[in-house]
Amino acid sequence: MNRFAFARPRTIAEAAIAASTTVASAMTVASDSAEQGDAAIVKANGVDLLDLLKEGLLKPARVVSLTEVPGLGEIVEEKDGGLRNGSMVTLAVLADHHLVRQRYPALADVLGGAASPQIRNVATLGGNLLQRPRCWYFRSQAYHCLRKGGGHCFAISGENQYHAIFNNVPCAIVHPSTAATVLVALGATIELTSAEGTTRQLLLEDFFVPPERDIQRENDLQPHEIVTAVRLPKLPASLRMAHLKEGEKDSFDWPLADVAVSLDVVGLDGACTHAAIILGAAAPVPRRAKTAEAALLGRRIDENTAALAARAALDGATPLAKNAYKLPLFETLVRRAILRAVETAN
Numbered sequence: 088m089n090r091f092a093f094a095r096p097r098t099i100a101e102a103a104i105a106a107s108t109t110v111a112s113a114m115t116v117a118s119d120s121a122e123q124g125d126a127a128i129v130k131a132n133g134v135d136l137l138d139l140l141k142e143g144l145l146k147p148a149r150v151v152s153l154t155e156v157p158g159l160g161e162i163v164e165e166k167d168g169g170l171r172n173g174s175m176v177t178l179a180v181l182a183d184h185h186l187v188r189q190r191y192p193a194l195a196d197v198l199g200g201a202a203s204p205q206i207r208n209v210a211t212l213g214g215n216l217l218q219r220p221r222c223w224y225f226r227s228q229a230y231h232c233l234r235k236g237g238g239h240c241f242a243i244s245g246e247n248q249y250h251a252i253f254n255n256v257p258c259a260i261v262h263p264s265t266a267a268t269v270l271v272a273l274g275a276t277i278e279l280t281s282a283e284g285t286t287r288q289l290l291l292e293d294f295f296v297p298p299e300r301d302i303q304r305e306n307d308l309q310p311h312e313i314v315t316a317v318r319l320p321k322l323p324a325s326l327r328m329a330h331l332k333e334g335e336k337d338s339f340d341w342p343l344a345d346v347a348v349s350l351d352v353v354g355l356d357g358a359c360t361h362a363a364i365i366l367g368a369a370a371p372v373p374r375r376a377k378t379a380e381a382a383l384l385g386r387r388i389d390e391n392t393a394a395l396a397a398r399a400a401l402d403g404a405t406p407l408a409k410n411a412y413k414l415p416l417f418e419t420l421v422r423r424a425i426l427r428a429v430e431t432a433n
Contacts, residue, residue: 091146091147091148092149092150094149094150094152095152097156098157099156099158100282100283100284103280105127106128106129106151106310106313107125107126107311109310110136110139110217110219111305111308114145114219125148126148126149127148128145128147128149128150128151129151129153131153131211131213133214134214134218144228144235153175153313154175159176160180162180162187164186165318169319170190170191170319171278173212173315174212174313174315174316175213176211176212178198178202178210178211179198179199181212190322191319191322192328194270194273194319197268197330201265212266213314215266216266216267216270216291216317218263220262220263220305222250222260224242233302234302234303240256240258242258242260243255243256247408248410248412249368251369251371252369252413254297254298254299254371254374255407257302261370262295262367262370264367265332265342265367265368267295268330268345268347268365268367270291271292271373272348273319273328273349274320275290275291276290276291276320277314277316277317277318278314279312279315280312280313280315281312282312286315287312291317292375294307295373297371326349327349327352327428327429328348328350329347329425330346330348331424332344332346333416343413344417345367345368347364347424348364348421349362350383352388356387357387357388358385358386359385360385362380362384363380364376364396364421366421369413376399378399378402378403379397379399382396382399390426392425393421393426393429396421397417397418398418400417401417
């Protein structure tokens with residue numbers, strides 16, 4: 088690991104001014120280049136950043152810590168009934184917060200089961216959403232892949248058993264954040280603050296950047312900009328949600344597949360008036376299964392309807408040589424998640 092200067096700004100503006108580049112931008116140039124050596128990048132609690140430094144993928148001149156910026160670690164109930172969660176709130180604190188457990192139980196369950204207890208007590212909400220892909224080619228200094236500014240995706244014809252089954256050309260990564268799957272299903276928004284003090288608010292779904300827009304980054308974070316909060320909307324009382332995931336082991340691992348479903352089923356006929364079905368570990372960004380959602384709208388949800396939507400969730404899938412097993416896995420998880428969400432309404 089190389090030497091670097093360490094800054095501890097005391098305000099959001101100071102932090103944003105100091106953050107001259109994003110981690111994604113710093114990694115698109117060779118790790119031993121002068122351009123990367125001039126980079127000043129932001130650190131939350133440093134779980135993913137430390138990995139990238141140890142792997143020799145980043146050699147910044149300066150690391151800007153957010154740990155002493157006030158307000159970023161707060162959870163605040165807003166006047167409209169929503170919840171504003173500072174970007175430096177840890178996963179463990181958010182999972183145990185009484186309003187999260189009461190109003191957003193699926194999110195609390197996901198965060199409470201993320202990684203290990205040691206990681207949950209350090210990893211932050213903002214850092215979790217901004218973590219870089221876990222593709223082993225991307226994480227290896229030996230492979231200068233497309234996402235790092237190279238000319239080839241090694242996963243497409245290589246070891247791709249954990250990779251994307253949708254939108255996997257030209258880059259086959261999957262988004263690493265399980266929390267993002269649930270947050271997108273909840274309609275969460277992300278707040279970004281610039282050095283000038285201006286604030287951008289985007290639907291979290293729109294914050295993530297697919298490869299066809301930019302092959303070298305996963306989100307729309309800009310230089311001299313800080314993620315300051317993630318906002319959860321007030322949910323209607325009739326909204327029900329379920330999240331299911333499947334992995335090779337239950338803890339300290341990324342899922343092979345995860346599915347978040349939110350449904351609004353109202354009226355005497357029990358027709359579905361709102362549906363969000365989000366697939367994680369399926370594509371380079373959390374994937375909205377729009378065809379599956381359309382299969383539920385206006386219908387009474389039962390076993391047959393859930394099965395129809397689950398099959399529709401696979402529309403557009405292009406599995407690679409070693410990950411076609413994800414197709415029946417996702418179909419099963421979508422069907423079960425839909426039925427579980429409906430069961431919570433009864």
